[in-house]
Amino acid sequence: MELAHSLLLNEEALAQITEAKRPVFIFEWLRFLDKVLVATDVKEKQKKLVEQLTGLISSSPGPPTRKLLAKNLAALYSIGDTYTVFQTLDKCNDIIRNKDDTAGYLPTKLAAVACVGAFYEKMGRMLGSAFPETVNNLLKSLKSAESQGRSEILMSLQKVLNGLGGAAASCHRDIYKNARSLLTDRSMAVRCAVAKCLLELQNEAVFMWTAELENIATLCFKALENSNYGVRVAVSKLLGTVMATALMPKQATVMRQNVKRATFDEVLELMATGFLRGGSGFLKSGGEMLKVGGSVNREVRVGVTQAYVVFVTTLGGQWLERSFATFLSHVLDLVSHPRATQTHVEAVYSRRCVSFILRATVGSLLGEKAQIAAAKEICQAIGKQMKAVEAVVNDTSGENKSGAADIAASQHVMVCALQELGSLVQSLNATASPLIQEASIGLLETVTSVLLHPTMAARLAAAWCLRCVAVALPFQLTPFLDRCAERLNNLKTSPEAVSGYSFAMAALLGGVHQCPLGIPHAKGKVCIAEDLLRTAAQNSRLSLQRTQAGWLLLGALMTLGPSVVRYHLPKMLLLWRNVFPRSLKELEAEKARGDSFTWQVTLEGRAGALCAMRSFVAHCPELLTEDVIRKLMTPIECAMTMIIPSVIKAHGAHLKASAAMVRLRLYDILALLPPKTYEGSFNALLRELVAEFTLTDNSANTTTSLLRSLCHYDDSVLLGSWLQETDHKSIEDQLQPNSASGSGALEHDPSSIYLRIPAGEAVPGPLPLGVSVIDASVALFGVVFPHVSYKHRLQMLDHFAECVKQAKGVRQQAVQLNIFTAVLSALKGLAENKSTLGPEEVRKSALTLVMGALDNPNPILRCAAGEALGRMAQVVGEATFIARMAQYSFDKLKSARDVVSRTGHSLALGCLHRYVGGIGSGQHLKTSVSILLALAQDGTSSEVQTWSLHSLALIVDSSGPMYRGYVEPTLSLVLTLLLTVPPSHTEVHQCLGRCLGAIITTVGPELQGNGATISTIRSSCLVGCAITQDHSDSLVQAAAISCLQQLHMFAPRHVNLSSLVPSLCVHLCSSHLLLRRAAVACLRQLAQREAAEVCEYAMSLAKNAGDKESSVNITETGLEGLLFGMLDRETDRKLCSDIHDTLGHMLSSLAVEKLSHWLMLCKDVLAASSDMSTATPLSSGKDEESEKKDEMDDDTMFTTLGEEDKSKPFVAPRWATRVFAADCLCRIIHLCDNADQAHFDLAMARSAKLRNPTNDLLVLHLSDLIRMAFMAATDHSNQLRMAGLQALEDIIKKFASVPEPEFPGHVILEQYQANVGAALRPAFSQDTPSDIIAKACQVCSTWIGSGVVSDLNDLRRVHNLLVSSLDKVQAGKGSSSQLYRESATTMEKLAVLKAWAEVTTAYSESKPKRTIKNTDDDDDDYGTIDELPPDSLITLVQPELPTLSRLWLAALKDYALLTLPAEFASQLPPDGGAFYTPETIDTARLHYRNSWAPVLHAVALWLNSTGFTCSEPAEAAALSGLQKRSTSVNLNQASGATPSAKSLPEINKDRMHLILGVSIQFLCSPRPEEPIEHVTACLQALHTLLDSPYARVHIAEDQLIGVELLNVLHRLLLTWNPPSVQLLVTGVVQQIVRAAQDYLQEKRNTLNEDDMEKESCPALGEGGDSGGLIPGKSLVFATMELLMFILVRHMPHLSTKMSDSPSHVATKTRLSEESARLVAATVTILSDLPSLCSPAGCMTILPTILFLIARILKDTAIKSVDNQVPPPVSAALQGIKSIVTLSMAKTEETQKQWTALIRSTLACILEYSQPGNLSRVQAKCYQLLLSVFQHSNRALSTPYIHSLAPIVVEKLKAVERNRPASNTELLAVQEGIKVLETLVALGEEQNRVQLLALLVPTLISYLLDENSFASASTASKDLHEFALQNLMHIGPLYPHAFKTVMGAAPELKVRLETAVRASQASKAKLNASGHTKMN
Secondary structure, eight states: OGGOOOSOOOOOHHHHHGGGGHHHHHHHHHHHHHGGGSSSSOGGGHHHHHHHHHHHTTTTTOOOHHHHHHHHHHHHHHHHHOOHHHHHHHHHHHHHHOOOOOOHHHHHHHHHHHHHHHHHHHGGGGGGHHHHHHHHHHHHHHHHHHHHHHHHHHHHHHHHHHGGGGGGGGHHHHHHHHGGGGOSSSHHHHHHHOOOOOOHTTTTOOGGGGTTHHHHHHHHHHHHHTHHHHHHHHHHHHHHHHHHHHSSOHHHHHHSSSSOOOOOHHHHHHHHHHHHSSSSSSSOOOOHHHHSOOOOOHHHHHHHHHHHHHHHHOHHHHHHHHHHHHHHHHHHHHHHSGGGSSSSSHHHHHHHHHHHHHHHHHHSSSOOOHHHHHHHHHHHHHHHHHHHHHHHHOOTTTTOOOOHHHHHHHHHHHHHHHHHHOOOOOOOOGHHHHHHTTTTHHHHHHHHHHTOOHHHHHHHHHHHHHHHHHHHSSHHHHHHHHHHHHHHHHHHTOOHHHHEEEEEEEEHHHHGSSSTTTOOOSOOOOOHHHHHHGGGGGHHHHHHHHHHHHHHHHHHHHTTHHHHHHHHHHHHHHHHHHHHHHSHHHHHHHHSOOOHHHHHHHHHHHHHHHHHHHHHHHOOOOOOOHHHHHHHHHHHHHHHHOOHHHHHHHOGGOOOOHHHHHHHHHHHHHHHHHHGGGGGGGHHHHHHHHHHHHHTTTTTTOOSOOOHHHOOOOGGGGGGGGGSSOHHHHHHGGGGGSTTTTOGGGOOOGGGGTTOOOTTTOOOOOOHEEEHHHHHHHHHHHHGGGOHHHHHEEEEEEHHHHHHHHHHHHHHHHHHHHHHHHHHHHHHHHHHTOOOOOSSHHHHHHHHHHHHHOOOOHHHHHHHHHHHHHHHHHHHOOOOHHHHHHHHHHHHHHOOOOOOHHHHHHHHHHHHHHHHHHTTGGHHHHHHHHHHHHTTOOOTTTHHHHHHHHHHHHHHHHGGGGGGGGHHHHHHHHHHHHHOOOTTOHHHHHHHHHHHHHHHHGGGGGGOOOOOHHHHHHHHHHHHHHHHTTOOHHHHHHHHHHHHHHHHHGGGGGHHHHHHHHHHHHHHTTTTHHHHHHHHHHHHHHHHHHHHHHHHHHHHHHHHSSSOOOOOOOTTTTHHHEEEEEHHOOOOOOOHHHHHHHHHHHHHHHHHHHHHHHHHHHHHHHHHHHSSSSSOOOOEEEEEEEEHHHHHHHHHHHHHHOOHHHHHHOOOOOOHHHHHHHHHHHHHHHHHHOGGGGGOHHHHHHHHHHHHHTTTOOOGGGGHHHHHHHHHHHHSSSHHHHHHHHHHHHHHHHHTTOOOSTTOOOOOGGHHHHHHHHGGGGSSSSSOOOOHHHHHHHHHHHHHHHTTOHHHHHHHHHHHHHHOOOOOHOOOOOOOOOSSSSHHHHHHHHHHHHHHHHHHHHHHHHHHSSSSOOOOGGGGGOGGGSSOOTTHHHHHGGGGGHHHHHHHHHHHHHHHHHHOOOGGGGGGGGTTSSSSOOGGGGHHHHHHHHHHHHHHHHHHHHHHHHGGOOOOOHHHHHHHHSSEEESSSOOOTTOOOGGGGOOHHHHHHHHHHHHHHHHHHHHHSSSSSSHHHHHHEEEEEEHHTSSSHHHHHHHHHHHHHHHHHHHHHHHHHOOOOOOOHHHHHHHHHHHHHHHHHHHHHHHHHHHHHHTSSSOOOOSSSBBTTTTTTTTTTTTHHHHHHHHHHHHHHOOOOHHHHHHHSTTEEEEEEEEHHHHHHHHHHHHHHHHHHHHHHHGHOOOHHHHHHHHHHHHHHHHHOOOOTTOOOOHHHHHHHHHHHHHHHGGGSSSHHHHHHHHHHHHHHHHHHHOOTTEEEEEEEHHHHHHHHHHHHSSOOHHHHHHHHHHHHHHHHHHHHHHSSSOOHHHHHHHHHHHHHHHHHHHHHOOOGGGHHHHHHHHHHHHTOOOHHHHHHHHHHHHHHHHHHHHHHHHHHHHHHHHHHHHHHOOOOOOHHHHHHHHHHHHHHHHHHHHHHHHHHHH
8 A cells, every 4th residue: 555655656556466456556546645735846747647647537436536536636737737627628528428328438427527527616717718518518418327427417517616606607597407307306316416506506596596486496395205314404405595595695696686585475485385285286275275185295394394494594593583473473383284284193293393493493593592582482472372262262152163173273383382482491491580580471371371272282282381491490390389289279170270280280290300409298299189089070071181180190299209109108009999890790790881981981090090000110119019019910900801892892982092091001010010920911911912013903004113122223224314313303203114103292191291201302202092002012022921931922923923924915014013023022021031932843933933024025124034033043042043044044145136035134144143242153154254245246236235234244243353364355345345336325335334343343453563464454444434434425424433433442543633633523513413423422532542632633624714615613712612612502412421521531631731721711601601690790890891892792793694694603602501611610620739739829820920921820810710600600590500609619629728929918819708709699599499508508618617818897798698597497397488398408407507517617727726835735725715816717606606506416416317227217206307307318318418527526616615514405495496396306305304304414425425426337437439528527526525524534434435436446447548537546546545544543543542541552454453455345455456557557567467478578668747647646645555554454565565666766767868856756755755654563563574674675776776777866765764774763773774784885885986977976975975974973982993994995985096086077076075075074073983994904094195185285276376366
């Protein structure tokens, strides 16, 4: 391939390769040329190039090659010289004129045609002189060409027109005349080409939209008959555009000719004819039209519907805004026309079309403001219709003959208008609130009035609309329900009212699950429904409606879920039982009596009851116990045995529908229950099911709608594109072949008004009853079949074959379709149950059935048969069976010549592989592949090619790596076909794309390799992708994109992003949904890895936006801006979630570098909310200016209605996009937080900006951040308010501590306090939903606690908001009028309490900073309040504390009860707690879980400061006020005791138990997703609590509590290891140990007082006399266990287990600062432990403790840079000191042991401290020894002196060899000498000489001689001086002993004397120099 990359075609290389590879080589060269031509100077090579290229024209190039060839030739001429261009043009014209009509010559002709088109497109008027001849030539050959030629010629003509523009006017008529007849061509590709050609023509040809307007319309209608999707899209585009141009011509063309413009009415009239009449003839007059029968052609109607949308889109959003009223009334008139509603199904289809027109225009072209205006218009239209209806209903005189017809017509208008209104409000969400609040619109009155419409369809539509409004504005839900209930009650006697209002209530109840805040529990009113059912029999005029209404409401109530239904279950079971006869006898008896009306009511009642049951089973699975199922089965079994046909015979066919409804409901509920429960009834049931779908009793040929969903989604390519997902899906569904497809409507099944809507549908559309029953029977058959015996299976399969045989013609097709769907459903059920099909005869029967259908002429049946075969192979799972099936298809394919069997059996092979996988079908792989490759080359039938390639793709996919051997032949076939198959066979190209993708996946990561074969495979794949990318069909392009996406995954280096990204950006604006989806999915993957490159290449597209080709709206906001814009237009869920992901990936990799850009993007999106809402703007000068500017923009926007507006429908960002932007804002803050500290430091940021102006730091944009958060927080939309408050909270948290450099002592956020207050205030208004209030409280507490504002008066603004909400909390449970579920109130109240708790804890944390104290003694941290400065936060909290403390304790008690395990549920108070009701207990738990921790901390603080001393007598009274119920749930009240009976100690004990219980329960096992703040708050609370003397006594008295707490803390550390948690844990442990110490001390003191006179005193403390500590009961043991765990985590080598393990590497590393603090804290606690033990106990633990301390000393004493003593070292030495000075160790028994221990420890430490070690430790150690040696008790110190003095001397002697290098080392030596001096002083006179004999030689050895003195270091000199001073000092002190020592060692004496002399000499010198200076 590399050889093809040259400017001129490499002809030698071309000659050397095989014939088959040449086309690929040529194509690759043309691709290369296309890239380089633009950048190359081609002057000298142009001649040769032109020769080579024109030579290729006659070499029969394939379609992609000719396209590229033409493009290159035209490009070459437009870059180089043009003097030979006419020659080349003539050459092409000659080829086109050639009379040779053979197939071989065709490609050459087509290439010439393509070249002509490309020349004119590129060079246009330069070739002007030659164009008449060219055009005539093309038109002449058009007449004789075959279909491929016709499309190619028309495409060329389109290009000629495009290039010449107005200059081609002379030929316009000719082209028009020749082209228009082809609009009804046989070939669909030709129709598309004509439509595109005429679309180009209408740009300049004025006659098309003036004189010829009607003819064009007629032509288009004809073209739409029998069209496919592609033609409908192209023709509707032509029709819509021509009509739009006729109405608003383009300025330039109007200027040129004086034309008569069409009026709006004329244009609409023309469109309407197509919609109502179809293509045949015109409406002469209304009357005549009605006489002519025949229905409207559906394809025409769907096409015209699309044309309406094109028409409006072309005219633009602003046009629609101005003309909406006219347009609406026109569109609604379409559905009221009798032609549109001849049958019910047709009426539904027409409604669907009109709804589509409204949704596609109003929904996407209008911004939110305009949508609100449109909603008003629709409201008025509904009101007008309703008035007319009421006039007819009230007209008793009967004069109005056509009244009934009017009402029937009006229902369809109502349905369309109400559906659109509902959809509008739902898409506007909370932004629609003005619609409800403005009384003048009267939306609610209008909609509710339709609930009384005489027809059911209109009533249901009104109910649905109300549901939409309630879901969008949840605060309306409860009032709506109340209003409907009240009216239902008042109008009980009107059948319409009963029906309408019950529909509305059912719809509203069904909408509750979409409202997170729900409805009050009491609104689940069962009584209304019961009442309706009870009174049904009283009045025959109403009995039917009341029965239906009652059951409908009960079904809707079931959707509220188990928490509501639980209470009504017994009643419901009773109601269900009573509807059906109790026994078979009763059943027989009832058949005999009753008239047709009572039977109708009975059947409706039973259908309703079954429907409510189904709703119960579907929505309350938790309540389905075995007992409940048993009770449900009684009525269900009765329903199964109730044989209805006899009743219908007796009472007439009008009961058929009711009977069918009963069967539908029965099948529905059985499908949800486990089949085991109705095993006994299988036989009867299956008989019924089989009769249902084999149409035994059904004369209509109804087919099921499930086949599509049971076949594979990918197979849709075989069945034509109408099954693919498109934007037009909702109307294209009407054209599918199964019965009533796409005619879903609410009136077919009213229960769907409360069920969940299937994903992807806007309005529920149940299919007509006839289809639904068959669907339900098929689905149930699939559920039951796996549980049936083999014998029955065989019978059924044989019966199916018989049924197929019996039926004929159309009926046979219908029966077969249903049977196949059922069989597929059964096989799927078998596979899901992992069961087998059965023995040989069952398989045989099934095979016969399936194989017979593989040759069926109906492609859908062939498809289903292939699928069934695959599933059978999967279920049977035996190699022999699979081999048999495969062999059968092989044989068939070898012999068969007809298209049908070749397609069917090739699919069979694909499906076999698909379901059995590569391993199971490996042995057939070779044969399958060779057969399919051969079939794929069958050029005579594109259908065979499609099916065989599709199967091939399935095989490649399922075989995986096993396919590797066949990759090359497959690839070369794929490339050959891509280069030769005509582009009009789009299905073939789609399958080729699928094969290519499958091959890429098979080769996989190998594609990165560089071997020759891999390079070839890779370049073939890239060529394949290039060809498919360039195809004109959207689905083929989508396949190409997914291939490139796969390639990029495996071999990213080889995918050229610079060309891929721009093409993806162009596809984002495609009109085809699947192409947009593919493009976004690909961008999402690219952005994950290379976001920066993607954005860059997309921007390059914006720069070249001047080119004609790129029609993409990328502006300076880049791809990100385009994607944000798409979020406003797109409704497809998958697409939107991918866009979110793509933007997310781009954000996370680019936002920090391009901060301004991303913040601007978010700001622009969010700015839309300030236009919409009435929020108060931020007050500052510059904003006002910008607002003026905005106003000006508005004016200019309306004055410039130019062309450019139409092309880009500009819509302000919708609320969902704004919410996403607000989330992005939070993510940006978070990303900056992880990036660089300078983002949150103004001073650093400013200096960084000065250093490099491109530096972009977040803190510099703070005002923007605040403004954005403010805009979002004050919007109409609740979701946006939530997001805004969240952003505000993040901003406060991150920026609270950023200082303002210009005003020291102030922080940067202070200037924004007004904005914060203004953003929070609206959230506390009366009608704010609970979740927003809760969030706002959170923000308030963050703001108050952040310490930004220190001035109390400023804080008061925000603080008052909290105070007001606290009053609400006190108001109690039932007081306020409730709109939402009780748990919403719980959430709100707990959020308020949590906010107050956070403020309180914030105040306590800010205290120690202000009262600066020694923080070692934690006891005084929280002293009395008086010490605080007066303006501190406490003055805000203080007044509320009595109330708060009470409420906090109540909340904690609730929380404690709610955390009880399920088995203690019976202990919960029956009427709920202080803040929750028993019905909403499950949702309430979550809210408590979120807020208990800060509350616990606050309670601890309160108890610590005052709480334990006040008993709160008011508590009980206040609480009973809090319960608005008779029983007061008191905090501290045993059952039956009166509140006042409790004494303060008891109350306190209860509080302690509560707090400790909650803490221990939580710390035992915090869930891993628990926020760390909860853990820290809980630990801080414990720490605070244990500060108070009461709590200390409480925990020390009962030692087990302490032990339990320690064990729990130990468990906590096992799972949570952040250092902050560990530090807090050590703090709590220390508190527990201190508490125990104090308690023991008290005890000892009292004992000592008693036992002064007695001699013996009992051993107090742990360990008693024996010294044993019992694990689990011993506090000391538990503490040591926990501390050891911490130590080993930070210093693993302390544990022998760890240090002996092979993975352990013994290295000494510096501990991090946090670890050092932790270890120090641990050591401190360790050294406190001995004081808790008896002397014997001490001896048990001391060895461990001392060993640990010594080891820690050794390991942490490392030289530090700044010579600081590490915290662990000082803690260790302090610890040893406190252990040594313990007074307890004086008992005789332990004396010896004790002494030995301490001695060895100190010896150890001195051993460790080699001179290299940290000398400071040594110094400290000597000081320690000094204190020991000087101990007043001689008996204690003597043994130490004996054992330790020799070590000291050794150490000090060693210094001579290793002199000190630094001051610290020197210090250590000095301290050592001090110890020795002390010893000398302590010694008796007779031992003096020996002692001095140790000291003096050591000191003399430190002296330096004169030579070395000069070169010595300062420390060394200092030592010399020190030694000399000391000697001079000792001599006089002990003269006698000194002389003795000196005499004994003359060499010492010499050294000493030399040193003294030298010293005196230097002193003299100094004196002398001093004198000279003075002189």
